[in-house]
Amino acid sequence: MDPNSNGVYFADVYKKLAAPFETTFHDTRGGLELEYITGEQAVTRLNEVLGVAGWSFRVLEHGYHEEADEVWVLGELTANFGGTVVNRQQFGSQKVKRSRASSTPLDIGFDLKGASTDALKKCASLLGVGLYLSRKEAPAEPAAEARAEPLVCEECGEELKETRFKDGTSWSPAQLAGYGRRKHGRALCMAHYREANEAKRRAAQALEEAPF
């Protein structure tokens, strides 16, 4: 490979690794909305882009933190980019699941597996996988909040409403507007947000199927 085509190769692989996911999950922790992908999605992305033989993951260290009642794992992801091998290391953790009756751990192997999946996802994010999900939102302007003007959809003009999900979590109008701006460059109502996600997914699919 000449240096130029090497650069093109890296840019192309990075684009594939960092491509947005059509399905993401959300959770609220400490009042913060988290958008995340599963370990399975991260592994599938690595398999599809780098090839099954193109990456590996190993646990370098693991332990238990008593005060947090968490197991932790230091993991290392090794990836082969067309002959160039890179390593990324990150920590992962998981709360120990305990029996309600006796408070003894139910399955430490399962807890460690969860912690290493967490470490793997974080290592993969250093290679771009799902990295966009951890982008920090700019803090809302205090002036805008003080005015308390209703947020409206930039597609249909409808006022944004709080959206509740089946899992019991919900997005406030400000959160919905934030996700719309981040993913699609404008505040959208839930219907138009979903429509824009779908359009993006179809566009990505069309690109995948393009014959080159």
Ligand SMILES: [Zn+2]
């Ligand atoms: Zn709308």
